[in-house]
Every structure is written in structure tokens, then in C-alpha cells.
Amino acid sequence: MRVRAGLWAVLAVVVALSGVWAAHRGRVAFPVIAMAPGHCILKTAEMRRTHMMLLRAVREDIVRRDARDTRFRLTHCVACHVERTASGRFVPVNAPGQFCASCHAYVGVRLDCFDCHAAVPARKGFTAGTALQAAFRIPRALRGSGGQGPGGQP
Amino acid sequence: MSDGSQTMEPRDEEGGGHEPDALRRKLLKLAGAAVALTLAPGVTVLARDLVVKGSGGRKAPVRYGLLIDANACKTGCDACVRACQDYNGLSHDPGPDNAQWIRKVTITNPKTGFSRSFPVMCQHCENAACVDVCPTGASFRRPDGIVLVDKHRCIGCRYCLMACPYKARSFVARNVSDQKPWAPRGKGTAEGCTMCVERVEAGKLPACVAACERAGHKGMVFGNLHDPKSAIAKRLSEVATTTIRADLGLGPSVHYRGI
Numbered sequence: 001m002r003v004r005a006g007l008w009a010v011l012a013v014v015v016a017l018s019g020v021w022a023a024h025r026g027r028v029a030f031p032v033i034a035m036a037p038g039h040c041i042l043k044t045a046e047m048r049r050t051h052m053m054l055l056r057a058v059r060e061d062i063v064r065r066d067a068r069d070t071r072f073r074l075t076h077c078v079a080c081h082v083e084r085t086a087s088g089r090f091v092p093v094n095a096p097g098q099f100c101a102s103c104h105a106y107v108g109v110r111l112d113c114f115d116c117h118a119a120v121p122a123r124k125g126f127t128a129g130t131a132l133q134a135a136f137r138i139p140r141a142l143r144g145s146g147g148q149g150p151g152g153q154p
Numbered sequence: 155m156s157d158g159s160q161t162m163e164p165r166d167e168e169g170g171g172h173e174p175d176a177l178r179r180k181l182l183k184l185a186g187a188a189v190a191l192t193l194a195p196g197v198t199v200l201a202r203d204l205v206v207k208g209s210g211g212r213k214a215p216v217r218y219g220l221l222i223d224a225n226a227c228k229t230g231c232d233a234c235v236r237a238c239q240d241y242n243g244l245s246h247d248p249g250p251d252n253a254q255w256i257r258k259v260t261i262t263n264p265k266t267g268f269s270r271s272f273p274v275m276c277q278h279c280e281n282a283a284c285v286d287v288c289p290t291g292a293s294f295r296r297p298d299g300i301v302l303v304d305k306h307r308c309i310g311c312r313y314c315l316m317a318c319p320y321k322a323r324s325f326v327a328r329n330v331s332d333q334k335p336w337a338p339r340g341k342g343t344a345e346g347c348t349m350c351v352e353r354v355e356a357g358k359l360p361a362c363v364a365a366c367e368r369a370g371h372k373g374m375v376f377g378n379l380h381d382p383k384s385a386i387a388k389r390l391s392e393v394a395t396t397t398i399r400a401d402l403g404l405g406p407s408v409h410y411r412g413i
Binding site: 059060063064075078115116117118121122 | 296302304305306334335338340341
């Protein structure tokens, strides 16, 4: 009898804790991902899973092996995914609620790229257009189709 | 060592003294004195500057370098310094922890009064001390001769700052904002002149060289030291030049005239 009562008590505690956990989970804003105009350079699901690996591999190529014509450049990510305010100013991609920050806040992964890298494009000329020139070298089969739907649902 | 057969001789002279340090010293002396050293039949290392190790005697196709003409450099002109700061997003203020990737230096001979002002930056050495001492491999030399910090690997130990005889490296001690996309820099990493690697790869001149040209002084020549047809190689073959602290044997890529 006492064993059974103990088990019930444990179950009650677990249920209560999961409720607390769920409530806590609800407090983290669901990511809002604004789609960049035109094509994503990879399919959304693929990019979501592999962007950190791509960036890590590419940073070696760019910095150490002088291979700068790569498609997966952080500057290109920023150029396409940065948002503008009504007055036309760029909002840093790592600002709360922005493309990079909203997902990273949701999954609880610290985003340190922009401790060193610029989180806004340099000048108005270098925006989605420039980045897309690079993206168009990607085989069509691999290319995602951003800008058409709410691809940001995890 | 493949040249063991030749370099064993000194030990014989020592009568088997078994002093590795003495032997090493003798070997180093021997190696230093030799201009051409035969490693094996048919393989000869000439000067280290000319031949890439392990390349079968093939010359590296590219080694970027600078020639700075101190005779053309104007005292008081800091066009190159400002251009560097503008392009790389550095501060114009000479604050205690603001980076100086390039700085103007004035030297005077107190006996004769002869004075020259010229810019000094990372000398992009062939045997760079910063690369030697870096414990993580963050400090490295690219195949084209440009010496860089891979800030992804830099742990901020500042050995390179200590090792560099040209004081070309600096340390970012505070959080940085408003970086340029082509010049990422952040707290806790070492940094220095990158020879404007992005511009060079795009076929442009480094910012300092372009600025010197714009200012009408033409005191800096940039180019490929290994291409005999390049402007810098031609100029180096015509005029007497030197490198700063050539005695250290680091093999700088930055050459000076008139100092």
C-alpha cells in the first residue's frame, strides 16, 4: 500500500514539474523567421540543420585556404536576411527577435558570430542582390525556395 | 634529417663528445653559412626566400610584398594610416587601447640630423616570429605570403605581441562594435595588418598604398615579389633597399628605401 502511495506521489510530482516546464517553455517566444527575397541557398530544412557546419567549414576555407568564392558566406547570410526599419536603417541580425537571434533564443544556443562579425551589411549596394549572385551558382536541385511561404515553422 | 650524412662530420671532430647542444650549434652555424646546401643528389636548397620547401624547387607563384620609399614619404602626412583606419573600421583616436595596424615612425640620426618618416606595419615575414610562437596555430602565413590571425583559433594569449620585433600586433581588449564586414575583429583576439587581403584578392591595392597614390606621394609599391615583371620586383632590382632589422633573419615582405 505504502509503495503504491509513494508511486502516486512521484507521478504527481512529475506531472506538476512537466506543467511548470511547459509553462516555462511557453515564455520563450516562438521564432519569427522573415524569409529573404528570392532563393535560399539551400532548402530550409537542410539549412536549419547544417548551417553551423557549413559556416564552420567555410570559415576555414576563407581564412586559411584563400577560397573566398564560396557560397556560404556569413556576409551573404546577413545581406539577405537583415531587416530594415521603416526609415530604411538595417536592424542587426542578432538583435532580439531578428533572423538569427529569434531562433537562437528559442533553442538556447549562444550566438557569438557577431561578437566579431558585422551584423549588418556594409553599404546599401551590398544586399540581397549581391548575395544572390553567389547563390545562383548552386545547382537547382539543392536550392531552396525561400520567399514564398512561411518556411520558418520548426 | 635527410642531410644527416653531410652534417655528421662535426661530431667526428668533437671526438664523440656527445654534447647535442654543441652539435646543434655547429650545425646551425654550418647551415647559416651555406648559401646552397645539398640535401640529396639533385635536390639543392638555395636561399630560403626563393624556393618553397617541399615544392621540389618550384618557386611559389605569389608572394605579396611592399616597397616603401622613405624618400618619397612626407613628414606629417598620415594618409596611409587614416586610409587603413577607415577601411578596416579602426578608430582615428590615438587612445591607449586603440589598434594601430599601421603607424608613422620618424627616425633621426642625432649626429647628422638626417631624418626620415615612414610607415611601419606588419612586415609579413617569411619566418614570422608570431607564427612560430602561436600555441594554437591561429597565427599563420598564407601561401601567398600574407601573415594573418585566424581569430576563430586565437585564444588571446598575446605571445605574438611579445614575439613580433616590429610591434605589429595588437590586442583587442574591449568589446567592438560597427565592424566592417570584411574586417571582423572582436574582444580577446590578436590582430594586425592583413595587407587588406580582401582587396588584394579582388585585384585592388591595399588601402594604404591606394591612399599614398591618391595623396600624390607614390611612396608605396605593392605587388608580387616573385613575379619578375611586377612593378615591385623591377623596382627592387633597380634601387638599393633594405628591410627593418634584417639581422633578425625573419625575411620581411616589406622593403624600405632611403632609411
